[in-house]
Amino acid sequence: xxxxxxxxxxxxxxxxxxxxxxxxxxxxxxxxxxxxxxxxxxxxxxxxxxxxxxxxxxxxxxxxxxxxxxxxxxxxxxxxxxxxxxxxxxxxxxxxxxxxxxxxxxxxxxxxxxxxxxxxxxxxxxxxxxxxxxxxxxxxxxxxxxxxxxxxxxxxxxxxxxxxxxxxxxxxxxxxxxxxxxxxxxxxxxxxxxxxxxxxxxxxxxxxxxxxxxxxxxxxxxxxxxxxxxxxxxxxxxxxxxxxxxxxxxxxxxxxxxxxxxxxxxxxx
Amino acid sequence: xxxxxxxxxxxxxxxxxxxxxxxxxxxxxxxxxxxxxxxxxxxxxxxxxxxxxxxxxxxxxxxxxxxxxxxxxxxxxxxxxxxxxxxxxxxxxxxxxxxxxxxxxxxxxxxxxxxxxxxxxxxxxxxxxxxxxxxxxxxxxxxxxxxxxxxxxxxxxxxxxxxxxxxxxxxxxxxxxxxxxxxxxxxxxxxxxxxxxxxxxxxxxxxxxxxxxxxxxxxxxxxxxxxxxxxxxxxxxxxxxxxxxxxxxxxxxxxxxxxxxxx
Numbered sequence: 001x002x003x004x005x006x007x008x009x010x011x012x013x014x015x016x017x018x019x020x021x022x023x024x025x026x027x028x029x030x031x032x033x034x035x036x037x038x039x040x041x042x043x044x045x046x047x048x049x050x051x052x053x054x055x056x057x058x059x060x061x062x063x064x065x066x067x068x069x070x071x072x073x074x075x076x077x078x079x080x081x082x083x084x085x086x087x088x089x090x091x092x093x094x095x096x097x098x099x100x101x102x103x104x105x106x107x108x109x110x111x112x113x114x115x116x117x118x119x120x121x122x123x124x125x126x127x128x129x130x131x132x133x134x135x136x137x138x139x140x141x142x143x144x145x146x147x148x149x150x151x152x153x154x155x156x157x158x159x160x161x162x163x164x165x166x167x168x169x170x171x172x173x174x175x176x177x178x179x180x181x182x183x184x185x186x187x188x189x190x191x192x193x194x195x196x197x198x199x200x201x202x203x204x205x206x207x208x209x210x211x212x213x214x215x216x217x218x219x220x221x222x223x224x225x226x227x228x229x230x231x232x233x234x235x236x237x238x239x240x241x242x243x244x245x246x247x248x249x250x251x252x253x254x255x256x257x258x259x260x261x262x263x264x265x266x267x268x269x
Numbered sequence: 270x271x272x273x274x275x276x277x278x279x280x281x282x283x284x285x286x287x288x289x290x291x292x293x294x295x296x297x298x299x300x301x302x303x304x305x306x307x308x309x310x311x312x313x314x315x316x317x318x319x320x321x322x323x324x325x326x327x328x329x330x331x332x333x334x335x336x337x338x339x340x341x342x343x344x345x346x347x348x349x350x351x352x353x354x355x356x357x358x359x360x361x362x363x364x365x366x367x368x369x370x371x372x373x374x375x376x377x378x379x380x381x382x383x384x385x386x387x388x389x390x391x392x393x394x395x396x397x398x399x400x401x402x403x404x405x406x407x408x409x410x411x412x413x414x415x416x417x418x419x420x421x422x423x424x425x426x427x428x429x430x431x432x433x434x435x436x437x438x439x440x441x442x443x444x445x446x447x448x449x450x451x452x453x454x455x456x457x458x459x460x461x462x463x464x465x466x467x468x469x470x471x472x473x474x475x476x477x478x479x480x481x482x483x484x485x486x487x488x489x490x491x492x493x494x495x496x497x498x499x500x501x502x503x504x505x506x507x508x509x510x511x512x513x514x515x516x517x518x519x520x521x522x523x524x525x526x527x528x529x530x531x532x
Contacts, residue, residue, distance in 0.1 A: 150436050153454045157435030172432075201472075203433055203452050 002110040005117050005245075006135035008159075010151030012122030014143045015180040018216055019238075020119035021049045022227040023139070026242030028083035029227075032114040035074065038088035039131035040121040041096055047087045050077065051223025061089035064101035070108055079228070084113075094127035106134050124158055134164050137174045139207060139245075143181050144193040149201055152177075156202065176207035178241060183212040184257045195255060208241030210234050211254040297350070297357075298330040304345045315353045323354040328379060329371075332362025341367055343374040348443050352479075426463075434459065434473065441479070455495055464488065476503075477520075487520040492529070502527045 007020045017040075024036035038046035041061060047053040052075045058068035063086070070086075077083035086105075089096065109116050120131035132138060138159050142152040159173050160166055166173075179198060186192040195209060210216075215232030219225065227242070229235035233254050240250045301307065315322050327350060331341065341363075350357040359377035360368065368378050426445030434440055434449060436456030447461035450468045457473030459465055465477045467489040478485030478500035485499055492514055495506050499522045509529060517532040 150454075150456060153436040154456065156433070157438040157454075157457075160432065160435070161438070200470075201452075201454065203469075 002113045002116045003137060004106060004110075004135050005115060005137045005139060006120055006132045007117065007139050007141060008120040008128060008132055008155055009122065009141040009148070010124055010128075010155040011143075011148045014141050014148055015210070015216070016122070016141050017045050017049050017119050018220060018226060019139065019141050019178060019180065019210075020046060020117050021225040022235075022238040023242060023245070024083060024115075024117040025077075025080060025225040026227045026239060027115050027117070027246075028077070028080045030242065030246065031082065033082050033112065034115045034117065035084040035086060035109055035113050036117040036119060037086040038119050039097065039127055040119065041088045041127060042090065042093045043121065044088040044090045046119050047075075047085065048223060049220050050085050050225065052077065052085050052087075053223070056087045059087045059089040060105070061092045061096040063105055064096065064098065070105065094121070094125065094130070097127060097130040099130070099133065102130050103134060124154060128155075129158065129162055132159055132163055132173075135159075135173050136165075137176065137245075139176045139178050140202075140204065141178050141180055142198060142202070144179060144183075144187070144195075144198055146193070149193065149198055153202060156204070175204055176245070177202055177204040178208050178210065179206070180210040181212045182209050182254070184255060188257055195252075206252070207244050208237060209252055209255060210237045210241070292326075294326055294328055296328045296330045296361075298333055299341065299346075300333050302334070302341055304342050304349065307346070308349050311349065311353060319354070324356060325354070326356045326358050329357055329360045329376070330362050331360055331364075331367055334362075334364075334367075341370065343370050343376065347374050347376070348441070351443050352441055428461070433469070436473070455493075461485070474498075475520075478522075483522045483525075485521075488518075488532070489520075490517045491515055492518045497527070497529070499527060504529070 005023070007016050007023065009016050017038075020036055024034050028034040036046065036050070037060060038044055039060075040046070044059075047056055055075050058073035060073065062068040063070055063073045074084040074086055077085065106116060118131045118135065121127040140152045140155060142148050156175060159175060163173055165171065177199070179195060182195070183192055187194045195206065199206060211233045213232055213234035215229050216226050216234050219229055226232065226234050227238040230239075237254055240253065243250050299307065329346065347357050357376065359379045360371040361379040363371060363378070371378060426443065428440070428442035428445065428447045430440055430447070430449045431451060433451040434453045434457040436454045439458040439460065440447060440449075442461040442463065444462050446463040446466065447459055448466040448468070449459065452469035453459060453467055453471045453473045453475070455472040459467070459473065459475045460479050461477050462480045462482060462485075463477070464485050465475050465487045467475065467487075470491040470493055471489040472493045472495070474496040475487050475489070475494055476496075476498040477487045481500050483500045487497055487499065492509070494509070497504055497509075497520050499520060502522055502525065504527050513529050513531065518529050519532055520527065520529050522528070
């Protein structure tokens with residue numbers, strides 16, 4: 001049976017889709033059959049980040065409405081055989097996601113895959129609650145600033161009360177904190193919350209810290225999950241995060257200001 | 270002796286009489302199983318006429334649900350109604366599962382004819398209208414998104430929460446004390462009819478003595494609250510002196526003045 005992971009945050013623009021793409025690719029590269037689902041119906045983005053936007057025929061809502069079957073809608077990644085993308089519909093709205101429909105699709109996927117990554121839309125409304133309802137694990141993506149932290153906290157509350165596991169009194173969802181857009185230099189200056197500050201407030205297991213990096217934007221624009229960029233700090237940090245999710249003990253990197261050499265100071269990476 | 274219908278035997282004066290009486294009671298007819306939606310609407314109604322609902326016995330009507338319909342969270346519902354001062358004492362029109370759940374909450378099952386004619390043994394027997402409302406046995410309730418796994422302690426109305434109370438969550442310990450052994454985030458709300466104890470940082474709101482108990486107190490290990498209140502006397506974060514923030518304190522009423530004292 002597949003493990004269902006929801007990537008969520010509450011606040012928008014913190015890096016949920018980037019994280020979904022990177023995590024799904026990372027898991028697939030390590031040999032796990034993985035499917036990543038875009039729950040952001042009406043604001044489809046995952047296909048762009050994954051670089052498969054020109055191959056979308058059917059989408060998630062078609063499958064829910066039984067207008068297409070799963071095999072027709074799933075898009076196989078060209079870089080990794082173990083990875084499939086289930087894109088969102090751009091022409092519908094979130095109400096197209098029904099609890100029964102989503103449940104049925106996840107159930108069907110659960111037999112053929114090891115991991116199902118659900119890319120949640122922002123907000124705490126229907127789309128977001130549908131994305132997290134069936135989850136086994138949740139990765140809460142948070143930026144080191146107060147509004148993002150508060151929204152994550154709110155999302156954690158919803159995870160522990162409105163999910164299937166909560167409603168049926170099963171073991172609660174495993175929750176992890178992923179800090180993105182982290183800038184140690186600004187933390188040092190006191191302009192940004194530190195890892196410790198955020199953990200103090202959220203009291204959650206830290207699964208990774210992704211440093212602020214230009215490579216994320218470049219990767220998104222070119223449709224390549226940033227985890228494939230092995231040269232960049234962000235790519236390495238996502239790779240570490242995937243390893244930690246799978247149970248490896250990997251020390252956190254990029255938490256300190258790098259001592260930059262003379263030349264590096266001019267060509268900031 | 271209590272089993273007899275008539276208690277006056279021979280010349281002895283009667284100690285009680287059994288009589289039938291009909292009462293007109295408000296009925297809450299549930300149209301949706303979503304207690305949160307009910308809570309939101311009920312809150313608005315009560316706001317308009319709080320006195321009307323105070324200590325009013327109410328019957329919960331489930332007949333609007335289709336057969337085999339949704340599961341009703343009776344503990345939540347009963348606590349919610351009690352939280353607004355009402356005394357829920359019975360249900361009608363429920364199916365078997367709903368009736369069983371209601372009975373577990375010590376609610377009377379009222380048949381259609383009973384509520385209409387009210388001349389049956391069941392409604393006639395107790396003259397007091399609320400056989401199920403011993404205040405001490407009131408369950409704890411969370412409104413809004415409730416924190417996971419709060420446990421009512423043995424016997425007394427005592428609520429224990431072991432997981433963090435997140436922003437947007439509300440925990441209400443009806444009829445008793447509330448203990449939290451985790452962090453309470455800013456934007457979370459704790460309410461208790463009795464005392465509140467917080468053993469993690471308290472960053473949200475804490476309201477003790479919700480029903481006007483002026484002896485209620487708030488105890489916390491690390492005060493960073495947005496608002497603290499005892500029996501309606503409150504103080505917002507801005508008015509909490511800096512030297513009392515981040516330290517263990519107790520908060521209580523001293524002749525209608527809210528005092529915050531270092532422990």
